[in-house]
Amino acid sequence: MHILACVKQTPKSDNVKIDPATGCLIRSGAESAMNPFDEYALEEAVVLKEQLGGQVSVITMGPPAAENVLRDSIARGADKVYQLSDMAFAGSDTWSTSYALAKGAEKINEAQKIDLIICGKQTNDSDTGHIGPQISAWLNWPNAAFVKRVVKADEQCIVVERLTESGTEILQLPYPCVISVVKEISNPRVRSVKGRMAAKRAEVVKWTADDIGADKNKLGIQHCPTRVVKSFSPQRNTNAVVVDGANGKEKAAKLVALLKENKYI
Amino acid sequence: MDYAINEMEQETLNATREFAQKKLKPVRAEMDAKEVFSPEILQEFRKSGMFGLWLPEKYGGLGGGITCLAMAFEEFSRVCAGLALTPGTTALGAIPMFLAATEAQRERWCYDLASGKKLWAFALTEPEAGSDASALKTTAIKDGDFYIVNGTKHFISTGKEADFYTVAVNTNPARGARGISLLVIEKGTPGFTFGKKEEKMGIRTNPTYELIFENVRVPRENLLGSEGRGLLYVQETLDYSRPGVAAQAVGIAQGALDETIPYLRTRKQFGQPIITFQALAHKVAELAAKTEAGRAMVYNLTHRMDEEFLPAVKAALENGTPVHDELKKIKGVRWTKYSAMAKLFCANTAMEVADECVTLCGGVAYMRDFPLEKFMRDAKITQIYEGTTHIQKNEIIAALIKEYAAKGE
Incomplete structure (x- = not known):
């Protein structure tokens, strides 16, 4: 079983302020960490690996400092980590970001077939919840969002329970597929001593837009269909x-x- | 002060501190009140690799030796001495196996030990044999390729939950103490049942059971080392495990201070924080100094031990020999006296600190909503198990007499 978890480095505090003039998050000075929902996604990936055998890879897109979140992934039980880092990605919205992550996943898939992609349901800094479903759309793989429980997983398929507005649904998905998970999915472990030591020594594979063969007309702030009109605390x-x-x-x-x-x- | 001398020890401190705060602290009061074992916390210990800290990498462990084991036990006990025993008693049960086991036995048991898949327990004490281990009455009589075990053990920590029990038995009752041997007896072996579950003062989340052996057939391959050398392995085990109890005691003392000092800073009487009253402030300073002295004792000792233990383990794995044999080749120091000193001093310190902290904080500390009364109840066990405070004194004076006699003084 080869599982790819998607993670993002986001501001650590859930108390991040918004600049009232620009409507943007004030990121400077805010400590960064793994998006909390991604911790649950990665934990579930590691639990599935422990049950079924195989490997957990982790991918992130972000500036050079986002390497930290990949090292943290190693400490939490990931085996290989990939960073998409390029000025061409800067300012990407979810459409562009999911495109880049899907291209990264395709490249990983060429080297070693991916069975399952797991994302957190959303990030704590933009809250859209788009990325998981959008990656599945780019890859044309089946998708289940808001997954709260893996009912069964084996070599053939995965059965998941997902939250809906009116209750829950049980879905069976063939591999390869994409799921995005809510926090009920798992109980993230405290990073082991071995994991902490391995994290410092791990090799982070770094790819640019060219490395993943991405179409630059789909990347970056100038090519995104989304325009942020205003950000505000609700x-x-x-x-x-x-x-x-x-x-x-x-x-x-x-x-x-x-x-x-x-x-x- | 942190006594980590390398990255592995520092990361052990980091990991176990985070673990104690995130996983143990939220449930400690509830687990203590319910007096039940927590399979969920066991799973957390497994997932974070906390069972293999002292075991070699070959078996999936960290390779950290006695120091990492003691550090983990201190940090877990700083938050909950009871939950700390989940990996703690497994180490105690497994150390005699790890010291005396052949390579084949290590291959059988150490992988599941390091992952925490299988828990271990140590069974020495009997209704009529506690401090006097030589008086034990459990017998193991040879019958072909098996031993037939009969007898009762009691006050066994992690009883019923553990999968393997390192049991002190007499394989040759005619020889008395020289007939004592160690057998590994697996839960589920016909004739091996559990008796009474004890209700305890402290460390309540760790189950304490009576073990009953009625004509239990144990295969010869489960004998540790050679027949009749059981007490020697027990002594060697206690030399390594008593610093662990001492570390637990330091953790309890530190944990009590961690609760007390912030309270004394915020609690106001007569218009001022009560920590500004010199009578209280000086008491806190004394308690903190004693706790630090205990910590210095523990880690100076474990670091010296690891200078012999880690190379002996390495040699044992390379040569396919028991660790005990390799230790004998390189061993310069008999640790009994120092282990006893560390346990004596730290256990008494834990009891004193916990007791005084309850007094310092007053009524609130006597209530169960505040964790200090639990620290006081938990502290007491460190003066009792793995040899009472009086037995530690016996060990110390016996060693001193021997040392001075050898010098002809």
């Missing part, structure tokens, strides 16, 4: 009502009355 629209009362009994009675009044019960 306003919290809550209509919460605090129920007051002298004691629990009184508060409970008021709460029940309120729920009845609004026809919730």
Whole structure:
């Protein structure tokens, strides 16, 4: 089984500020780490490798410093790591990014057939949730998004349970395929001592746009179809009502009355 | 102070600290209250490679020796001395095997040991043989290619959960202590059952069981080393494992201080943080100094031990010989006295620090919502298991008398 996990280096804090003038994230000074959802994706890849045997490769696209997230992947149990780094990628939206990752995956696939690509459901810095499904579209491989559980995986196929708005779905996918996962999928391990030591010595394979044979007309900010008009912290629209009362009994009675009044019960 | 002298030891500290904070701290209170073993935490220890720290890379271990084992035990115990025993007692059960095993036995057992797939436990104590190990009554009588084992062990840590038990038995009762041998007995062997589960003061998440052997047939290949040398292997094991208990005690003391100092800084009485009262402040300073002294003792000792242990392991793997035999060839120092000193000092320090920390913090520390009462309960075991505090003193004075007698003084 050859599994490719896609990871991204993102700001560590979930408290990143947005520059009100430009509408962009203020990244300077923010500590970087692996996108939290990608930790769950990589953990699931490593768990599947431990169950079925094989290899976990990891790919990221990002500036030279994003190498750190690949070394971290080695510490978490990955075997080989690939970095797409080129000025041509700068400013790419999800359409361009997924194109580059798909081209990278194709190149890895040529050398060693990939069975499964696992992505986190979204990143904590852009939140789109597009990348997994878009990679599958570029590769024309089947896709399941919002996967919360691998029901069964063997040499032939993978059966997954995915979240939908109304409940869950069980899907069986043939290989090769792409899944993107939610955090219920796995419980990321603490990096082992061996992993930490291997991470420092690991070889990071670095590829440019030319190395992966990417069409430069599909890359970078000038070729993306997406235009960011404005970024902002969403306003919290809550209509919460605090129920007051002298004691629990009184508060409970008021709460029940309120729920009845609004026809919730 | 960190006593790591190389990258491997430093990364062991980094990994075990992160592990303790992320995996042990969130569940320690619940596991202590429920007094049950946690298969989920066991799985976390496995996934992070915490069983193989002291074992050679050949078997999937890290190759870190006694120091890495002690460091892990300190850092886990700093958060929860009970959960720390999941890898801790497996090491205790497996050290005598690792020392005395033939190459074939190592091949059989060490891979699953290093991965944590199989847990080990050490079974020496009996209802009538504790400090006096030579009085043990469990017998193993030879019957062709098997031993027939009969007897009862009690107070066995990780009982029922462990897969392999290193059991001290008497293969030649007529010879008394010189008839004691070590057998590895696998869970599930017919006639091997578990008796009473103990309810304990501390280290409650680690199950303590009685082991009952009724005509258990154990194959000869499960004998460690040679017959009659069991107590020698036990002594050698304790020499290596007591610094581990000492490290656990240092962890408990440090953990108690980690809870106490922030509380004393924020708790205000008479209009000021209570740590500014000199009577309390000086007490904390003394406790911290003793804890650091204990830590220095432990890691100076384990580093010296590793200077012999690691080359002996290397030679044993190269030559296909038991580690015990290679140790004998290069061994310069008998560690018993120093191991006993480290355990004596650190265990007493842990008990004193935990006790004083409860007093320093006052009422809040007596309540179960605050972790200090647990540290106090857990600390007590370090003065008892692997030889009580009094037994450590016996070991020390016996060694001293021998040393001075040899000098003719």
